[in-house]
Every structure is written in C-alpha cells, then in structure tokens.
Amino acid sequence: MRRAERFVPWRLLAPALVLETALVLGPLLIAVYYSLHNVRFFQIRRFIGLDNYARVLTSPDVLNALWVTAVFSVFALVLTFVLGFALAVWLERDGRFATLMRAVVLVPYMIAMLVGSMLLKWLFSQEAGLSTLALGPLGLGDLSILAEPRTAMAALVFNAMWRDAAFAMIMLLAGLKAIPPELHLAARVDGASAWMRFRRITLPLLRIPILITLVRLLVHFVNILTFPLILTGGGPGNATEVVVLKVFRLGFADHVLGQANALALLVFLANMVLVGILLVLFRRAGRI
Amino acid sequence: MNRTITRRATLAAAVAGLAAPAMVGAQQPSTITMWTFLDPNRPGGRETALKTIIESFERANPTLRIRVEPQVWTTMAERFVLGANARNAPDIAWVNDNNLALLGASNAPADLKPLVDAWPAARRADQNLPAAMEAATQNGKLIAMPIMATTFVLMYRRDLLAAAGLTPDALRTWDGVVEAAKAMTRDTNGDGQPDIWGLGLGLGTERFSVTPAVLATISGQGALFDERCTARLATAEAARAVQWQADLILRHRVTPREAVAMTSDDAIDQFAAGRYAMQVISNARYDQIQRTAAGWDKADLGLAPIPGWTADKPGPALTTGWFAAAWRASPRVRDAMRFIDHMTSADSMALWNLPGMQVPMLRSLAARPEMQRPENAHLAQIAAFFAQSGFSMPSHCAWGRTLADFNLATQQVVLGQRDAMAAMRIAERASQDRQ
Numbered sequence: 001m002r003r004a005e006r007f008v009p010w011r012l013l014a015p016a017l018v019l020e021t022a023l024v025l026g027p028l029l030i031a032v033y034y035s036l037h038n039v040r041f042f043q044i045r046r047f048i049g050l051d052n053y054a055r056v057l058t059s060p061d062v063l064n065a066l067w068v069t070a071v072f073s074v075f076a077l078v079l080t081f082v083l084g085f086a087l088a089v090w091l092e093r094d095g096r097f098a099t100l101m102r103a104v105v106l107v108p109y110m111i112a113m114l115v116g117s118m119l120l121k122w123l124f125s126q127e128a129g130l131s132t133l134a135l136g137p138l139g140l141g142d143l144s145i146l147a148e149p150r151t152a153m154a155a156l157v158f159n160a161m162w163r164d165a166a167f168a169m170i171m172l173l174a175g176l177k178a179i180p181p182e183l184h185l186a187a188r189v190d191g192a193s194a195w196m197r198f199r200r201i202t203l204p205l206l207r208i209p210i211l212i213t214l215v216r217l218l219v220h221f222v223n224i225l226t227f228p229l230i231l232t233g234g235g236p237g238n239a240t241e242v243v244v245l246k247v248f249r250l251g252f253a254d255h256v257l258g259q260a261n262a263l264a265l266l267v268f269l270a271n272m273v274l275v276g277i278l279l280v281l282f283r284r285a286g287r288i
Numbered sequence: 289m290n291r292t293i294t295r296r297a298t299l300a301a302a303v304a305g306l307a308a309p310a311m312v313g314a315q316q317p318s319t320i321t322m323w324t325f326l327d328p329n330r331p332g333g334r335e336t337a338l339k340t341i342i343e344s345f346e347r348a349n350p351t352l353r354i355r356v357e358p359q360v361w362t363t364m365a366e367r368f369v370l371g372a373n374a375r376n377a378p379d380i381a382w383v384n385d386n387n388l389a390l391l392g393a394s395n396a397p398a399d400l401k402p403l404v405d406a407w408p409a410a411r412r413a414d415q416n417l418p419a420a421m422e423a424a425t426q427n428g429k430l431i432a433m434p435i436m437a438t439t440f441v442l443m444y445r446r447d448l449l450a451a452a453g454l455t456p457d458a459l460r461t462w463d464g465v466v467e468a469a470k471a472m473t474r475d476t477n478g479d480g481q482p483d484i485w486g487l488g489l490g491l492g493t494e495r496f497s498v499t500p501a502v503l504a505t506i507s508g509q510g511a512l513f514d515e516r517c518t519a520r521l522a523t524a525e526a527a528r529a530v531q532w533q534a535d536l537i538l539r540h541r542v543t544p545r546e547a548v549a550m551t552s553d554d555a556i557d558q559f560a561a562g563r564y565a566m567q568v569i570s571n572a573r574y575d576q577i578q579r580t581a582a583g584w585d586k587a588d589l590g591l592a593p594i595p596g597w598t599a600d601k602p603g604p605a606l607t608t609g610w611f612a613a614a615w616r617a618s619p620r621v622r623d624a625m626r627f628i629d630h631m632t633s634a635d636s637m638a639l640w641n642l643p644g645m646q647v648p649m650l651r652s653l654a655a656r657p658e659m660q661r662p663e664n665a666h667l668a669q670i671a672a673f674f675a676q677s678g679f680s681m682p683s684h685c686a687w688g689r690t691l692a693d694f695n696l697a698t699q700q701v702v703l704g705q706r707d708a709m710a711a712m713r714i715a716e717r718a719s720q721d722r723q
Contacts, residue, residue, distance in 0.1 A: 041393035041686075042369050061718075126546045127558055142481060146549035149703065233494035236548040237699045252366070253689050254722045255390060 028268075031261045039257035052262035062263060064238055065246040072153065072242055073221040076160035080217055083161055084168020089202075091169070092176045102169075109166035116163055117230035121146070124155050124231075149239030152232045156240050159227045164220065168213050175209030176202070208282075215278040219271055243267055317346075317353040320624050322380040322612075323368060325361035334436075337644035341636045345627055352623055365390055368613070372396030377615040379624035383432050385608040385681070386688030388424055393684075397431040398614040398621050403629050404430060411634065414650045416671060419607045423680035432611030433628050436572075436646045439605040439674060440498045442592040443559070443577065444566040445584060448472045448484065459592045460599045462504055462532060465566065469542035472565035486542030488564030489533070490555030491699055493692040497552035498606060500568050501694050504529035506679065507596050507603045517685035517723040521693070521716035527708040530694065534701035534708070548699045568594070570608065571670045575645060591666055593673045604679035605670075647671050686722040693718050 035052050038045040056062045087105055091098045108116055124131050126144040135143055145151045179202065187197045203210075225244045228234055234241035234249075244267065251260030326332075328339035342354045357378065359367070365387030371377030372394060383391050391397050404412070404421070415421065420434035442459055449456070452471035458464045469486025476483045489499055506512060508525030520526075536543040547555065559567045560576070562583040569577070571591070578586040594603030612631060614624040630636060632649075640646045641653050647670045648654040659668040681687045696718075697711035706714070 041390050042366070042373060043393060043395075125554075127544060127550075127563060144544070144546040144549065147546045152549065229494060232549065233492040233551065235493055235696075235699055237703045237705050238493075238696065253692075255366075255686065256722065 031265055034257055035262040035265055037258050039261075041255050042257065048258070052258045053266070056259050056263045056266070061238065061241070062243070062246060065241050065243040068153075068239065068241055069222060069243045072156055072160075072224070072240070073218060075153075075157045076164075076221045077214065077218050079157060080161045080164045080221075081168055081214060083165040084213070085172055087165060087169040088172035088176055089198075092173065102173075105169055106166045108163045113163065113226040114230055117159055117227050120155070120159050120162070121231050146232060147236055149237055152236060152240050156227055156232055159231050160221060160224070164217060168217060171209055171213040171216075172206065175206045179205045211278065211281050215274060215281075219274050222270065222274065223267070317351050318620060318623060319353045319355050320380065320620055320627055321355050321357060321378040322382075322627070323357050323359045323364055323378045324382040325359060325364065326356070327358040328356055333643040333645045334640070337636075337639040340639055341631055344635070345630045348630075349623075349626070352627070354627060368615075369394040369396050372615055372617065375617060377618070379615055379618045379620050380628060381613055381615070382435070383611050383613050385423060385611070385683070388426075388432065388611065388683035389686040389688075391613055392426040392431050395617075396613065396615060397429075398616040398618075398625060399429040399431070400433050400614065400625060400628065401425075401428070401430040403433070403625055414634070414652050416649055416651045416654055417607060417647075417674055417678060419674070419678040419680040420609065420611075420649070423607060423683045424611050426684045432613040433632050434649065435610050435612055435631060436640060436644075437607055437609040437649060437674065438570050438572040438647065439607060439670060439678075440503065440568050440594060441571050441605075441670065441673065442566060442594060443569045443574075444468075444590045444592060445472075445562075446588040446590045447584065448565040448588075449590070456590065456592050459566075460595055460602070462500065462595050462597060464599075465500075465595050466532075466536070466540055466542065469536070469566060470540060473542045482541075482544075484562065485544055485564050486540075486566060487536055488555045488559050488567035489536065489543050489547040490550045490552035491548045491695045491702075492551045492554075493696050493699075495551035495553055496692045496695050497570065498568060498608075498691055499533060499694060499698070501526075501529040501533040501698060502691055503568065503594050503603045503606065504532060504597065505694075506606070507594075507601075511682070512687060512690060512719075513682050513685045515682070517682065519690070519716045519719035519723070521690070521719060522709065522713040524709075526712045526715075530697050530701060530712060531708040533698050537702050545702065548702050571647065571666070572609075574666055591669055593676065602673075602677045605673040605677045607674070607678055607680040641667070647674065687719070689722060690715070690719045 034044070036047060036049060038048050038051075091102050091105070122130075124145040126132055126142075126147070131145055143151070145155050183201050183205075184197055187201060192200065223244050224242060225248060228240050228242050228245050229248070232240040234245050243263070247260050247264045247267065250256050250263060254260075324338070326335050326338050328335050328342060338356070342356070346353060361382075361384065364381060365383045368377055368381035368383065369390060373396075377396060417434065417437050420437045421430070424430055424432045424434060442465070444456070444459065449458075449468065449472065452468065454468050454471060458468050465487065471486075472484065473482050473486040474484045475481060487500075490497065491499065502512070505521075505523075505526045508529060509520065509523055512521065512526075513519055537545050537547060550558075555564070555567060556569060556573055556577065557580075558564055559569070560580040560582060562581070574589070574591070578589055581589065594605060596603045612628045614621055614628055618624055634650060634652065637649050638653055638656075641648045642658055642664065645664075645667065647667055648656075648659065653659070654668060654671045658664055659671075693715035697706075697708070697715045700706040700711040700714075701708050705711075
C-alpha cells in the first residue's frame with residue numbers, strides 16, 4: 001500500500017473524529033475536571049481530589065436515588081418488554097386491523113415524552129383527573145395515585161410502559177418478520193404445536209433483537225429524566241427521585257456542579273457496564 | 289479640464305469613501321441588549337410599560353438603541369452568569385430574587401451603587417421598599433436594581449368566607465386560618481369527598497413556591513439563615529411550622545393529601561378553578577387568577593396579609609420580584625447602567641405601576657389618586673403589607689431551594705416517614721450543603 005493511501009481511512013474518519021472529540025470527548029474531560037473541583041455557582045473554586053465522589057457515594061439521597069433507579073428500571077424493563085413482545089406477536093400478521101393497531105400503539109411513542117408525561121399526570125390526578133372516575137367504583141375514590149410512594153412508582157412504571165412498549169414492539173416485530181415462514185410451515189407439518197414453534201423457532205431466532213431491545217430499554221430507563229421530572233417531581237418523599245433527576249437537581253437547582261459531574265460520571269460508568277454486558281451477551285450469541 | 293475634474297472627483301470620492309464609515313459610525317446607534325421575560329411587542333400591561341420606557345429612553349438618547357431578547361425566566365440568571373463566564377453576556381439581564389445569591393457569587397454584575405449614590409435625596413427618600421434594595425446589596429455593592437416587587441399574600445374567596453360567617457379578621461393568625469379552613473371545606477355533592485378544600489397547598493419539590501410553613505417559621509424565629517448563611521431549620525419553630533402544615537392534611541383535613549404531589553402551579557390552577565377557599569400565593573398571580581377564575585365571581589378574590597402566630601403581629605411580607613443587573617465586562621456598561629437608571633426612574637416606576645399593574649415602588653406613586661380606584665385597590669393593599677411587615681431573605685445565601693426542603697419535610701411528615709424535627713434536620717443539612 002502506498003504511503004498516501006495508508007492515510008485515506010484517517011482522512012475519511014477525520015470529520016467524525018473531530019466532531020466526537022468536540023462534542024463527546026471534550027465535555028467528558030471537562031466533566032472529569034469539574035468533578036475533581038469544588039464548583040459552586042458556575043465558579044471553579046479549588047481542587048478537592050475525589051471528595052465529590054466520596055460525598056455523592058455516601059449521601060443518603062444519592063443512595064436512595066440509586067435504589068429508586070434500580071427498582072424503576074427493573075419493573076419498567078420487564079413490563080415494557082413483555083407488553084412490547086406481546087404486541088409484536090399479536091400484530092405480526094399483516095391486515096387492516098393489525099396495521100391500525102400498530103399505528104394506535106405507536107401514538108404514545110410518537111408524541112414528545114414531556115407532553116405524554118403531562119397527559120398522564122392529568123390522568124392520575126385525584127383532584128382534576130380521570131383516575132377518580134375509574135377508582136371510585138372500586139371503593140378507592142379517596143386514593144391519590146401520585147401522593148403515595150408505591151402508587152407513584154407504579155404510575156412512573158406505567159408511564160414507561162405506555163410510551164416505550166411501542167419501541168419494543170417495533171424492534172421485535174422487525175425480528176419476527178425476518179424469520180422465514182417456511183420454518184414454521186415445516187414445523188407445523190411435523191406436528192409441532194404453536195407453543196413448541198414459539199419456543200423452538202421464534203425465541204431462538206429472536207435472540208439478537210431481544211438482546212438489543214432489552215439493553216436499549218435498560219440504558220433508556222437507567223438514564224430517564226423526563227418521566228419523573230414531569231409526572232411525579234421525584235416525590236412523594238423522594239420515592240421516585242431517580243439518579244439522573246438527582247444529577248439534574250445537583251447541577252441546575254443546587255448549583256453544585258462538582259458533585260453533579262461526579263455523579264454524572266458514575267452514571268456514565270454504569271452505562272458503560274451495561275454496554276459491556278451487551279457486548280458479552282453478543283459474543284456468547286456468536287454474533288461478534 | 290476633464291482630467292482635472294476627474295482627479296478632483298476621484299480624490300473627493302476617495303475622501304468621501306474613507307470618511308463615510310466614520311460618519312456612519314458616529315451616527316449609528318449603539319445597541320444595548322437586554323434579557324428579560326417580557327416581550328415589548330406583545331400585549332399586556334408590563335409589556336406596554338416596557339415598550340414605553342424603551343421608547344422614551346431612545347428618544348432622550350438618539351445614539352442608543354435597546355434590543356430586548358425575551359428569555360425563559362426560569363433559566364435566565366444561570367444563562368447570564370454562564371454568558372459572563374464565557375465573556376458573551378447581554379448588557380443587561382433581569383434576575384429574580386432567589387437567584388441573587390448566584391449573581392452575587394459570580395463576577396457578572398456591575399456595581400450599581402454609584403447610580404443610587406448620585407440620586408437626589410428626594411428620589412432616595414421616595415423609595416417605598418428599601419427591603420428590595422437591601423436584598424440586592426452584597427458586600428456594599430448593589431448587584432442589581434429592583435424593578436418589580438412582589439410578595440406572598442393569603443388569597444381567599446370572599447364569598448366562601450362570608451358563607452362561613454367569618455370576616456377577614458379571622459385570618460390574622462395561623463390557628464385562625466385553620467378554623468376558617470375547616471368552616472369553608474365543603475362536600476357539595478354528598479359523595480363523602482370535599483369538593484372545596486379550605487386551604488390549597490403545592491408541596492411538590494419541582495416548581496415549588498413559598499408555603500405557609502416557610503412564612504410561619506420566619507414568623508416564629510425571625511429568619512431561616514444567619515448572617516453567615518448558616519441554615520437554621522432544625523429548630524423547634526421550624527418543626528412546629530412543618531407539623532402545622534402537615535396537620536392541615538392529616539388532622540384537620542382541610543387540604544387534600546394530593547398536595548404532596550402538586551406543584552405550586554397545579555395548586556394555583558385548582559384555586560382558580562374554585563377547588564380551594566384560601567391559598568398563599570404571590571400577588572403577581574392576582575390578575576391571572578382573576579382571569580381564569582372558573583365557577584366563581586372574580587370580584588370575590590380577596591387579599592389578606594400573611595398571618596402570624598399571634599394576632600398582634602402579621603407574618604412576613606416576603607419581598608420577592610425582579611431586578612435588573614448590568615454585565616460588568618460589557619463594552620457598553622455605562623450605557624447599560626443609564627438604561628437601568630431610566631427603567632427605575634419616577635416616570636418609569638409610574639408606568640410599571642400603571643398600566644404594568646405592579647405594586648407602587650415609590651411612596652409618591654402609592655399616594656396618587658389612581659391607587660384609590662377599585663380596580664387598583666389590591667396594589668395599594670399590597671404596598672401597605674410591604675410597609676407593615678416587609679421582609680427580605682439574605683440575598684447572599686442560596687435560599688431558593690430551601691423552599692423545596694420545607695416541602696420535602698412536609699411530605700415526609702404526611703407520609704409518616706419521619707417526625708417534623710427529623711425531617712427538618714434533613715432540610716437543614718440540604719440547605720447548608722448549598723451554601
């Protein structure tokens with residue numbers, strides 16, 4: 001290879017590398033710098049080493065936020081995935097009804113997260129919403145969904161499920177459509193039941209779409225801000241204050257940017273671990 | 289001949305060409321950029337006032353132009369400070385009271401004290417709200433000039449109060465408020481649930497505002513912070529106030545439990561919708577509530593001063609509002625300061641008052657005949673509250689989110705997670721960590 005040709009790939013990559021450096025690596029390095037300093041009111045005061053990390057990791061509020069994030073992520077992930085999978089299987093066949101229903105299911109995903117969460121807030125409001133109408137006949141007319149820690153968390157999970165099941169459905173539907181119909185036909189000829197075909201054909205061939213969907217949803221839920229910010233405001237009693245909401249408040253409400261960046265970097269590391277898990281799972285699946 | 293003319297013409301053209309930019313430069317107005325939440329091109333009393341003020345300034349200063357860049361008010365102060373850090377800030381920015389600590393901790397604001405020092409003695413003596421000026425003074429420097437002052441008042445429904453057989457005198461103490469709230473809480477459709485609650489609260493920790501517990505604590509102990517910004521929240525008075533607030537939901541049942549999940553805006557909407565009989569609200573919302581009053585006559589909206597623990601002393605009229613700051617490093621800082629001075633002159637203050645519908649900031653305005661008209665009575669009333677018990681938070685302390693700490697403490701008591709003192713210890717630590 002001639003010397004000039006050797007640099008062609010680098011020249012082609014250069015614009016992307018410059019952009020990545022400016023928009024990702026640069027801010028990341030600034031975040032690391034801030035996290036090692038006492039930054040108050042947007043003024044960098046002094047170097048304090050790992051004090052910000054120690055403070056956030058020993059803060060009861062942050063530990064609560066990590067727990068809340070874990071609870072929310074697990075419930076939201078399981079329920080969203082199950083609902084999305086069920087919808088994908090139900091709406092796999094092409095027909096007028098299935099097409100219409102796919103469009104209907106997609107509506108929450110198409111509207112802005114903020115708007116969706118505001119709509120649900122109105123829905124769940126005891127004073128102004130429709131929830132009282134639904135809960136009244138069940139003898140729960142005086143229950144305020146957003147005013148109790150457990151039901152507020154349930155509302156948050158519902159928000160995630162309501163919006164993101166459509167994403168799971170799209171991903172899994174694409175996987176289902178990619179399965180050759182001959183496999184199912186052959187299995188049917190051999191006398192396999194619907195359950196057997198689902199277990200032996202559909203599930204194994206959907207392994208990669210399932211993995212992508214699960215990890216994508218998990219990363220999304222771990223980093224969620226809009227749902228709790230709008231729907232529950234992190235309350236009541238910090239019951240729904242997820243870790244990214246805590247970062248947001250530390251940075252933009254409390255103006256302690258050093259701690260906010262330290263926590264944000266820890267969340268970033270958690271995300272890297274999740275991506276690592278994805279890579280390991282892919283390797284095991286023999287796809288990389 | 290022709291050649292000579294051509295040379296002369298060429299020379300003249302060259303001179304003209306060189307001189308033209310300088311001449312244009314000399315005549316071209318310098319532009320002062322201002323960030324505010326108001327858009328002078330939109331309808332509204334304050335917008336009209338701002339537009340008129342700008343026009344009069346530009347008439348008096350033909351070489352200066354004011355360009356208003358309307359901003360989202362919630363992030364304006366942060367963006368101003370960040371812009372100043374990046375040396376790219378507007379010449380003037382409006383800042384609200386709970387961002388004065390942020391402003392004071394930055395290098396962004398110019399000291400406006402020389403402006404005030406140059407005022408004639410009569411103008412200084414005419415100031416109706418010295419607390420607002422004090423709030424913006426840090427280390428002897430005036431970091432921003434008060435433009436509009438607002439405070440929190442107890443808004444109530446006159447019709448409901450009268451139907452309960454009570455007069456506004458009953459609302460002079462917090463205990464009186466509880467009794468009035470009990471009398472006004474009603475189940476109008478007989479479903480076992482109140483349809484009108486006695487006292488509305490927004491106790492969320494996002495989009496929060498001043499609640500009775502904050503004001504009752506100030507009433508009880510005088511302040512939330514000492515001079516060195518040490519938070520004083522884990523006190524018997526603060527715990528008493530938070531317990532009192534939680535009891536509105538738990539014991540007296542005059543406030544819906546859902547208040548723990550409501551923002552202050554949610555609660556104000558509910559008040560306007562006729563679901564609450566009383567609520568502590570900023571007077572800046574008076575017009576909005578009258579405009580959106582649903583199911584009740586807007587003329588029934590009454591204002592009472594903040595109650596105290598005892599009838600002999602009203603609670604604090606917490607001075608809040610909007611201030612104008614000039615960017616210290618602006619190349620037009622002197623002109624910017626001149627415009628700020630103009631925005632707070634007697635003529636401009638008269639415009640902020642009417643048609644701006646703001647509380648009169650000058651004694652001379654408070655006394656003018658227009659303030660006696662029924663439609664402006666509430667402004668005169670609020671000016672009287674200020675004069676009676678004006679109180680300003682220490683602006684060098686970061687107290688804005690302390691309001692959310694009170695709300696969180698109340699939530700924890702309502703939910704049975706902690707007792708009031710334990711909840712206020714957490715609130716104190718959170719407030720202290722922000723200093």
